[in-house]
Amino acid sequence: MMKDELRQSKVLVIGCGRMGGAIIKGWCNGLVAPDNITIVDPTPFPDLVSGVKQVSGPEEITDDFFDVVMLAVKPQIFPKIMSLYAPFISEKTLILSIMAGVETQAIEAMTDSKQAVIRVMPNTPALVGAGVMVCFANAVATPQNEALCDTLFSPLGSVHWVHDESDMHAVTAISGSGPAYLFYFAECMVAAAKNTLKDEVLAAKLAKETLYGAALLMQQEAREPMALRQEVTSPNGTTQAALEVLMSDGVLDALANNALQAASKRSLELSALEPA
Numbered sequence: 001m002m003k004d005e006l007r008q009s010k011v012l013v014i015g016c017g018r019m020g021g022a023i024i025k026g027w028c029n030g031l032v033a034p035d036n037i038t039i040v041d042p043t044p045f046p047d048l049v050s051g052v053k054q055v056s057g058p059e060e061i062t063d064d065f066f067d068v069v070m071l072a073v074k075p076q077i078f079p080k081i082m083s084l085y086a087p088f089i090s091e092k093t094l095i096l097s098i099m100a101g102v103e104t105q106a107i108e109a110m111t112d113s114k115q116a117v118i119r120v121m122p123n124t125p126a127l128v129g130a131g132v133m134v135c136f137a138n139a140v141a142t143p144q145n146e147a148l149c150d151t152l153f154s155p156l157g158s159v160h161w162v163h164d165e166s167d168m169h170a171v172t173a174i175s176g177s178g179p180a181y182l183f184y185f186a187e188c189m190v191a192a193a194k195n196t197l198k199d200e201v202l203a204a205k206l207a208k209e210t211l212y213g214a215a216l217l218m219q220q221e222a223r224e225p226m227a228l229r230q231e232v233t234s235p236n237g238t239t240q241a242a243l244e245v246l247m248s249d250g251v252l253d254a255l256a257n258n259a260l261q262a263a264s265k266r267s268l269e270l271s272a273l274e275p276a
């Protein structure tokens with residue numbers, strides 16, 4: 001679908017909270033005409049782009065069908081609403097789902113026809129345009145559907161694809177939950193900084209700004225983290241003294257490994273709770 005066609009596409013977004021709202025803002029920035037977007041959410045969205053229609057349930061929808069339907073409700077809401085939106089979905093509709101753990105098979109069951117479904121796992125840095133989106137397309141989705149998904153999600157950050165749906169569990173553990181791991185490391189570093197420097201406000205700022213700068217450097221230089229670490233570690237210097245503590249006995253490596261395994265296992269357990 002060309003960008004001109006996309007602007008004219010009718011889009012329905014079911015659930016407009018933190019993530020759905022951020023995605024719509026990205027789309028309204030020249031990709032889709034706001035007048036063509038309808039959102040369904042019982043709570044009025046505080047920062048609605050002018051022209052976007054908000055309704056509180058399917059009975060208030062004025063269009064007959066939509067080119068794109070995005071599911072952005074919490075996974076536990078999905079079974080309660082899935083049958084309500086089937087009348088707005090045609091064979092040509094692309095269903096996008098950002099719901100964690102809900103498999104394409106459960107989403108396909110929304111309609112009788114063979115339906116193109118693409119699951120997208122975003123993460124919260126998408127709120128500032130630095131997200132990581134990982135997508136999985138079902139067998140019905142065409143290369144055009146995939147290209148459309150790339151176009152729709154690239155304003156929110158980088159877009160990647162997996163070709164085996166079971167990989168979405170590992171993806172959830174790495175990029176979906178990943179921002180929280182850095183936030184926890186930041187918490188620890190802020191607490192330690194406050195123990196080291198008398199000015200606690202400055203200590204917290206230095207810790208947070210350093211993590212931000214280091215992440216930016218890693219992104220812009222496109223080099224492996226190990227190379228960047230080695231470059232700033234002079235023999236017998238201060239960085240080496242700290243790293244010897246952080247790297248002792250490979251404790252952090254083991255913790256990172258166990259943490260990702262635990263998240264991936266939990267994602268598998270949660271998806272098993274969804275109706276097939």
Ligand SMILES: NC(=O)c1ccc[n+]([C@@H]2O[C@H](COP(=O)([O-])OP(=O)(O)OC[C@H]3O[C@@H](n4cnc5c(N)ncnc54)[C@H](OP(=O)(O)O)[C@@H]3O)[C@@H](O)[C@H]2O)c1
Pocket residue numbers: 014015016017018019020040041042043072073074075077081098099100121122123124176
């Ligand atoms: N946030 C993340 O980091 C993240 C990352 C990856 C994937 N996801 C997925 O993204 C989805 C949305 O997450 P979120 O963080 O944006 O959650 P959220 O802020 O709670 O948004 C969900 C929205 O759906 C609304 N809603 C509830 N019942 C509804 C219904 N029957 N019809 C239409 N809308 C309804 C909620 O309204 P009320 O508040 O009034 O209930 C809320 O505004 C979830 O499935 C989650 O798994 C989120």
